[in-house]
Amino acid sequence: xxxxxxxxxxxxxxxxxxxxxxxxxxxxxxxxxxxxxxxxxxxxxxxxxxxxxxxxxxxxxxxxxxxxxxxxxxxxxxxxxxxxxxxxxxxxxxxxxxxxxxxxxxxxxxxxxxxxxxxxxxxxxxxxxxxxxxxxxxxxxxxxxxxxxxxxxxxxxxxxxxxxxxxxxxxxxxxxxxxxxxxxxxxxxxxxxxxxxxxxxxxxxxxxxxxxxxxxxxxxxxxxxxxxxxxxxxxxxxxxxxxxxxxxxxxxxxxxxxxxxxxxxxxxxxxxxxxxxxxxxxxxxxxxxxxxxxxxxxxxxxxxxxxxxxxxxxxxxxxxxxxxxxxxxxxxxxxxxxxxxxxxxxxxxxxxxxxxxxxxxxxxxxxxxxxxxxxxxxxxxxxxxxxxxxxxxxxxxxxxxxxxxxxxxx
Numbered sequence: 001x002x003x004x005x006x007x008x009x010x011x012x013x014x015x016x017x018x019x020x021x022x023x024x025x026x027x028x029x030x031x032x033x034x035x036x037x038x039x040x041x042x043x044x045x046x047x048x049x050x051x052x053x054x055x056x057x058x059x060x061x062x063x064x065x066x067x068x069x070x071x072x073x074x075x076x077x078x079x080x081x082x083x084x085x086x087x088x089x090x091x092x093x094x095x096x097x098x099x100x101x102x103x104x105x106x107x108x109x110x111x112x113x114x115x116x117x118x119x120x121x122x123x124x125x126x127x128x129x130x131x132x133x134x135x136x137x138x139x140x141x142x143x144x145x146x147x148x149x150x151x152x153x154x155x156x157x158x159x160x161x162x163x164x165x166x167x168x169x170x171x172x173x174x175x176x177x178x179x180x181x182x183x184x185x186x187x188x189x190x191x192x193x194x195x196x197x198x199x200x201x202x203x204x205x206x207x208x209x210x211x212x213x214x215x216x217x218x219x220x221x222x223x224x225x226x227x228x229x230x231x232x233x234x235x236x237x238x239x240x241x242x243x244x245x246x247x248x249x250x251x252x253x254x255x256x257x258x259x260x261x262x263x264x265x266x267x268x269x270x271x272x273x274x275x276x277x278x279x280x281x282x283x284x285x286x287x288x289x290x291x292x293x294x295x296x297x298x299x300x301x302x303x304x305x306x307x308x309x310x311x312x313x314x315x316x317x318x319x320x321x322x323x324x325x326x327x328x329x330x331x332x333x334x335x336x337x338x339x340x341x342x343x344x345x346x347x348x349x350x351x352x353x354x355x356x357x358x359x360x361x362x363x364x365x366x367x368x369x370x371x372x373x374x375x376x377x378x379x380x381x382x383x384x385x386x387x388x389x390x391x392x393x394x395x396x397x398x399x400x401x402x403x404x405x406x407x408x409x410x
Contacts, residue, residue, distance in 0.1 A: 001309065001312075001313050001317065001318070001319065001320060001349040001350075001352065001353065001356065002040040002041065002318065002319040002320075002350075002353065003039050003040055003041070003319065003320055003321075003322065003346055003349070004039065004040060004041030004042065004043050004076065004233070004319055004320070004321035004322065005030070005031070005034050005039055005041070005042050005043070005321065005322050005323075005324060005325075005338070006043045006045075006078065006235050006321045006322060006323040006324075006325075007027055007042070007043065007044045007045065007056065007062075007325055008045050008047070008053065008054040008056060008257070008323075008325070008326065009023055009024070009027065009044075009045075009054055009055040009056040009062075009325070010052065010053060010054065010055070010253070010256070010257065010260070010325065010326050010327060011023050011052060011055050012052050012256060012277060012278035012281070012327060012328055013052060013276050013277070013278045013279070014278075020055055023055065024062065024065075026331040026334075027062070027325060028062075028065055028066060028069055029069075029331070029335075030324075030325065030331070030334055030335060030338065031066050031069065031070060031073065032066075032069040032070060033335055033338060033339070034073060034338055034342075035069075035070040035071060035072060035073040037338060037339060037342035037343075037346075038342055038346065038350070039073055039338070039342065039346075040073065040074060040319070041073065041074045041075075041076050041106065041319065041321065042063075042066060042070075042073055042074070042075055042076065043076040043077075043078030043108070043195075043235075043321055044056060044059040044062055044063055044075075044076070044077065044078060045059065045078055045079065046058075046059045046077070046079065046080055046081050046110075047112075047113075047117065048081075048084065048112075048117045048120070048121075049116055049117060049120065049269055049272070050113075050116065050117070050260075050264055050269070051269075051272070051273075051275060051277070052260060052275075052277040052278065053257075053260040053261065053263075053264060053277065059077055059080070060077075060080075060093040060094075060096075060097055063075045063077070063097055063101075063105075064096075064097055064100055067097065067100040067101040067102075067104070068100070070101075070104075072104075073104070074104045074105070074106055075097070075101055075104050075105055075106070076105070076106040076107075076108055076175070077094070077105070077106070077107050077108045077109075078108045078175075078177075078195055078321075079108035079109050079110035079175070079176075079177045079195065080094070080107070080108065080109055080110070081110055081111070081112040081117070082109050082110070082111070082131070082132050082135035082136065082139070083111050083112050083118060083121070083123050083128050083131050083132055083135070084112055084117065084118065084121040084123065085135075087135055087138040087139045087142070087150075087155055087157075088142065088157070088160070088162055090135075090139050091139050091142035091143060091162045092162060092163070092164070094107055094143075094166065094171075094172060095143065095162075095163075095164045095165055095166040095171075096164060098166035098167045098168055098171075098172055099164060099166065099167050101167075102167065103166075103167035103168045105166070105168070105172040106172055106173050106175060106193075107171070107172045107173065107174055107175065108174075108175035108176065108177060108193075108195050109132070109135075109136065109174065109175070109176055109177070109192075110132070110176070110177030110179075111128040111129060111131075111132045111177070112128060113179075113264070113265075114264075114265075114268065115268060116264060116268045116269040124400075125396055125400065126396050126397045126400040127154070128393075128396075129393035129396075130153070130154070130393075131154045133223055134152045134153060134154050134155060135154070135155065136190075136223045136224060137150070137152070137223050137224050138150040138152065138155045138157075140171070140174075140223075140224040140225070140226050141224065141225070142162040143162075143165060143166055143170055143171035144165070144169075144170045144171065145161075146161045147159045147160070147161055148160065148161075148162065170226065170227070171226070173193060173227075173229040173231075174191075174192045174193065174226055174229050175187075175192055175193035175194070175195050175229065175231070175233075176190060176192045176193070176194065176195065177195050178194045178195055178196040178197075179196075179197075180392060181196065181208070181378070181379060181380060181381055182379070182392055183196075184196055184208050184211065184212050184232070185208075185211050185212065185215050185375070186215075187212060188211065188212040188213060188214070188215030188216040188219070189215045189216070189219050189220060189221040190221065190222060190223055191216060191220060191222050191226070191227075191228035191229065191230075192228075192229055193229040193230070193231035193232070193233065193318075194212055194231070194232045194233065195233050195235070195321075196208075196232070196233065196234050196235070196381065197234055197235050197236070197381040197382070197383055197384075198234050198235070198236040198237075198296055198297070198298075198381060198382045198383065199234065199312075199315075199317075199378065199381065199382060200378060200380065200381065200382045201378075202311035202312055202314065202315045203315075203378075204375075204378035205234070205312055205315035205316075205317055206314075206315040206316070206373065207373035207374065207375045207378055208232070208375055208378065209232050209315055209316045209317060209370075210370040210371060210372065210373050211372075211373070211375050212232050213230065213363055213364075213370055214370055214372060216228065216230055217363075217364070217366065230360065230364060231318040231319060232316075232317055232318050232319075233317070233318060233319035233320070233321055234312070234317055234319075234320060234321065235321040235323055236296075236297055236298045236320060236321070236322060236323060237251065237254030237257065237258075237293065237294075237296065237297025237298065237299060237323050237326070237383070238254070238297060238298045238299065238322035238323055238324045238337065238341075239251040239253075239254065239297070239298075239299045239300075239324065239329075239333070239337050240298075240300070240301070240302060240305055240337045240338075240340045240341040240344075240345065241300075241301065241336075241337065241340065242301060242340075243301050244299075244300040244301050244304055247299050247300045247301060247304075247337075248294060248299060248300075250329065250333050250337075251294060251297065251299045251329075252285075252327055252328070252329070253324075253325070253326035253327030253328060253329030254293060254294070254297050254299065254323065254326050254327070255285070255290045255293045255294060255327070256277075256278075256281055256326060256327030256328070257323065257326040257327065258289065258290075258293040258383055259277070259280075259281045259284050259289075259290075260277050260281070261383075262289070263277055263280065278328075293383060296382035296383050297323075297383075298320070298322065302340060302341070302344035302345050305341070305345055306345055306348065309345070309349060313349060313352065313356075316356070316359065316360075318356070318360075322338075322341070324337055324338065
């Protein structure tokens with residue numbers, strides 16, 4: 001099993017004149033530490049306008065700085081929003097980052113969350129999956145072709161040589177955001193790595209891993225010409241401390257993450273510049289959703305976390321991505337948590353990576369045939385509630401059509 005760290009760049013109010021500056025500086029120091037400790041990946045999101053929840057609107061700039069502070073850790077876009085970016089600029093920025101890093105970039109691609117992010121860019125929510133798929137088809141050839149033109153519904157451009165080209169050939173490994181758990185199956189069809197969240201149980205993880213690999217092998221439907229990237233990763237809330245009690249006391253950042261995600265899912269951007277999520281969070285704390293959030297994460301002593309990870313390792317999850325920078329978790333607590341985990345937990349699972357790769361190769365060569373398991377009873381991640389669950393593209397289109405029909409009737 002491999003391990004990554006995950007950055008939303010959360011910054012709850014109140015803010016000082018240097019709050020965002022300090023946030024970015026501390027995050028770079030944490031990634032530098034993770035590189036030294038032997039972590040495998042550092043992932044950075046792209047979000048827009050989501051105050052307090054994510055101040056990460058230019059991930060390529062932040063990751064560009066990280067290339068100069070690290071030597072071996074892979075740097076992942078987790079993800080670039082293909083719906084709010086020009087295809088040429090995506091290819092140019094990713095290739096430049098790959099050159100700066102010495103070929104250490106992974107390219108995760110996503111659709112963006114909803115109207116709060118999409119509407120200011122003139123993009124309709126109902127179109128985001130179709131736009132995303134077309135963007136993949138438009139972007140991937142840019143990494144290799146010296147003359148490429150594209151004529152689609154959303155993107156139309158004449159022949160150009162998009163430069164520079166990436167150091168990795170043909171291009172960095174491709175991943176897709178799976179905020180909707182059903183997308184894991186599509187990721188298998190597309191031959192891309194799946195970036196999901198913590199599964200409700202190890203049995204759910206096993207079912208979705210089987211679904212992913214069976215689709216990759218038997219229902220391939222790639223969007224362009226690219227190498228498959230057979231990987232399933234899950235993001236988990238994280239805090240490692242000497243005791244379970246100490247870890248829980250320091251894990252309030254993860255519960256803020258869940259609250260803020262729920263808030264924007266419920267209200268969107270309702271009062272730009274004036275909403276105070278941190279104050280709203282105080283009233284939410286102490287309820288059943290907070291307790292559920294703490295139980296869903298990798299939060300505890302090294303032994304407690306080891307026990308949880310062993311179960312997901314047996315389910316054949318390839319990578320666990322640790323979300324430590326959340327809420328008001330201090331820089332010191334983040335660093336000490338990363339250090340303790342790296343020394344007390346990570347070695348056992350890194351040691352098992354060779355055996356896991358043998359298993360994966362046997363699956364890909366069909367020496368091992370994975371059982372088709374029922375995934376429909378595992379239709380949400382462990383952190384999700386009614387405000388966080390993502391609709392499928394079909395559900396989104398139906399919902400928008402219903403709203404339009406209601407407006408016409410009125």
